[in-house]
Amino acid sequence: MTNRPFIAVVDDDEDDLFLIQEAFKSCLNEENVILASSGVDLLLRLETVSILPSFLLLDLNMPQMSGFDVLTRLRSDPRYTLMPVLIFSTSNAQPDVDRAYELGANSYVKKPASFADYKSVVEDLCNFWLRVASTPSSRIY
Amino acid sequence: MFYPLYVLTIGADTPDFHSLTKAFHTYGVPHQHVSPEEDGSVAFYFYKERADAMFVPTLIMLDNDTCQSASVLGQLKHHSVLRRIPVIIYGRHNNPEVVTLTYQLGAACYMPRPDNWSSAMMAFCSYWQKRVAFPAIRAEDILL
Numbered sequence: 452m453t454n455r456p457f458i459a460v461v462d463d464d465e466d467d468l469f470l471i472q473e474a475f476k477s478c479l480n481e482e483n484v485i486l487a488s489s490g491v492d493l494l495l496r497l498e499t500v501s502i503l504p505s506f507l508l509l510d511l512n513m514p515q516m517s518g519f520d521v522l523t524r525l526r527s528d529p530r531y532t533l534m535p536v537l538i539f540s541t542s543n544a545q546p547d548v549d550r551a552y553e554l555g556a557n558s559y560v561k562k563p564a565s566f567a568d569y570k571s572v573v574e575d576l577c578n579f580w581l582r583v584a585s586t587p588s589s590r591i592y
Numbered sequence: 593m594f595y596p597l598y599v600l601t602i603g604a605d606t607p608d609f610h611s612l613t614k615a616f617h618t619y620g621v622p623h624q625h626v627s628p629e630e631d632g633s634v635a636f637y638f639y640k641e642r643a644d645a646m647f648v649p650t651l652i653m654l655d656n657d658t659c660q661s662a663s664v665l666g667q668l669k670h671h672s673v674l675r676r677i678p679v680i681i682y683g684r685h686n687n688p689e690v691v692t693l694t695y696q697l698g699a700a701c702y703m704p705r706p707d708n709w710s711s712a713m714m715a716f717c718s719y720w721q722k723r724v725a726f727p728a729i730r731a732e733d734i735l736l
Binding site: 532533535543545548549552553555557558559560561572575576578579580582583584585586587 | 594595675676677678686688691692695696698700701702703704706712715716718719720722723724725726727728
């Protein structure tokens with residue numbers, strides 16, 4: 452578990468993707484993030500990697516394939532069942548939270564409302580998932 | 593308004609557990625504890641209706657070194673509502689087999705037991721207390 456960590460992110464909003472990428476660059480001091488603009492894009496990119504991401508940040512509200520659809524696909528595929536999936540959504544709807552956990556999300560993270568908060572959210576994500584927790588793929592020591 | 597962090601810990605009453613409890617107090621994390629000796633731990637907690645309206649856990653932490661994590665997780669994951677509660681398993685090991693098994697069992701996360709719970713609690717709370725939304729668990733839904 453000493454591989455360099457990498458993170459996967461799925462979000463159909465280009466601005467959000469850019470902010471998340473910049474926040475991870477700042478947090479990890481390196482560019483080690485797979486950015487996908489849709490669930491289909493993510494599934495294609497996962498085919499090209501040899502180890503699981505340390506975690507996946509998954510938006511919920513996306514056209515064609517929603518975050519719930521992506522989560523269902525990942526949990527039904529033996530290759531990806533162990534990958535931590537963190538829902539990253541602006542939705543405040545409790546039924547969305549409940550459904551995410553029901554489908555096997557590892558946690559549900561509130562997407563920040565302001566751009567300035569992205570960095571601190573990503574820092575908190577990295578500090579816990581990469582420095583406190585262990586995942587089946589990789590961990591920073 | 594999301595449900596707040598309420599932690600149910602399951603594990604033996606050890607000095608390490610006291611450190612964890614102290615760290616919870618320091619960071620203002622509401623928590624309750626079930627000993628693995630208590631008649632099936634999770635079943636005991638919910639059968640005895642300790643999960644009342646005042647304290648319904650939204651996060652469960654299992655001490656892998658002092659309780660049967662697989663058994664407890666099995667109970668939780670077979671319950672229609674309790675299965676939603678994220679479960680963190682923590683323990684002294686950090687080898688790939690243990691970590692992988694934990695996630696295979698359906699845990700939300702594996703945490704190697706920290707040397708110092710007070711230090712680890714800052715990162716723990718910055719994530720679970722500040723950033724995470726929890727499932728809606730009602731007391732009447734969770735009695736086994």
